[in-house]
Amino acid sequence: MKPARDAILWAAQNRWLSEHLPRYRFVRASVRRFMPGEGIDDALGAAERLAPDGIPATFTYLGEHVRTPADADEVAEHYQALLDRIEERRPDAEVSVKPSHLGLALGPNDTFDRLRGLAERSANRGRHLFVDMEDSSTVEPTLELYRRLLEATPNVGVCLQAYLHRTSADVDEVAKRGGSVRLVKGAYREPRHVAAQDRADIDRAFAERALAFLEVGGGGRLALATHDVALLTEIERRAAAAGFGRDAYEIQMLYGIRAADQRRLAREGYRVRVLISYGTHWYPWFMRRLAEHPANVWLALRNLLSRR
Numbered sequence: 001m002k003p004a005r006d007a008i009l010w011a012a013q014n015r016w017l018s019e020h021l022p023r024y025r026f027v028r029a030s031v032r033r034f035m036p037g038e039g040i041d042d043a044l045g046a047a048e049r050l051a052p053d054g055i056p057a058t059f060t061y062l063g064e065h066v067r068t069p070a071d072a073d074e075v076a077e078h079y080q081a082l083l084d085r086i087e088e089r090r091p092d093a094e095v096s097v098k099p100s101h102l103g104l105a106l107g108p109n110d111t112f113d114r115l116r117g118l119a120e121r122s123a124n125r126g127r128h129l130f131v132d133m134e135d136s137s138t139v140e141p142t143l144e145l146y147r148r149l150l151e152a153t154p155n156v157g158v159c160l161q162a163y164l165h166r167t168s169a170d171v172d173e174v175a176k177r178g179g180s181v182r183l184v185k186g187a188y189r190e191p192r193h194v195a196a197q198d199r200a201d202i203d204r205a206f207a208e209r210a211l212a213f214l215e216v217g218g219g220g221r222l223a224l225a226t227h228d229v230a231l232l233t234e235i236e237r238r239a240a241a242a243g244f245g246r247d248a249y250e251i252q253m254l255y256g257i258r259a260a261d262q263r264r265l266a267r268e269g270y271r272v273r274v275l276i277s278y279g280t281h282w283y284p285w286f287m288r289r290l291a292e293h294p295a296n297v298w299l300a301l302r303n304l305l306s307r308r
């Protein structure tokens, strides 16, 4: 499966494909499995449909690597408007943002100001702001921003990727600072010296990082963001042996993936949250969803054939 994953992740970064593939109707139809629509109202509507099952939401406005400071300001304004809409419609929801979408490569100080504005607005309303993690070249600048944010307001969390060799130290540091972590396996194509490549190694690292966060007991939230139900069961077993109940962490999954498991886990009393993405710049994000589960490529091709 690794060559298929690598090829899809290569295509995710290819400029020509990113301009051409989204024009095809079968590609647009395939995106709908993972995204309720392109507008804020589509995302809010999806959150309202999850609410009766006791499942709160996290919203992400899709996009990454903006080219100008004005574009980054526009993204920050969009998120401010989203926070207002959340207040109006009152779903149990928070927001998660990509640093590169808020201008990380153009200047960390401006990005920090944009992030702080969103974090403070979220905190004033009793919500967290989460910061996504992107490819490994952005990890250190993202964590630098996160440390500064955490000093400004405690209601901020950061995503850490279990596949990175450095993440053991990062989990320890963030936990000791009282920060919140969304632990994921990792979605980017990384070289062997930077990230584990084998599934078993990544799963083992994920469980160990989760347990390490709990053991530090820094007071922040721990979100296990994975659809790997067997891994969740294994972590629950090890956490229980170490004296932690299932209320010590939450489970997060993506909209449209393992939806039946999301509802079942919530019914069984786990704290489950679903991340809902929306927006028009969905191409690289959609390709990462295909790479995670190459069988999705066949589903997309089925959409192509059924439309002929």
Ligand code: FDA
Residues within 6 Å of the ligand: 131, 132, 133, 134, 159, 161, 182, 184, 185, 186, 187, 188, 225, 226, 227, 228, 229, 252, 253, 254, 257, 258, 274, 275, 288, 289, 290, 292, 293, 296
């Ligand atoms: P794994 O890939 O082993 O999948 C377990 C099972 O889940 C599969 O067997 C399949 O049944 C199902 N599944 C998983 N992905 C699927 C898909 N795309 N389509 C259909 N079925 C699928 N990454 C990152 O680098 N930075 C980030 O900020 C985030 N943020 C984030 C937030 C949340 C809430 C989640 C759930 C995930 C992320 N990720 C992420 C993505 C993460 O790194 C990882 O790529 C995916 O979660 C897929 O890995 P799993 O842990 O689900 O396990």
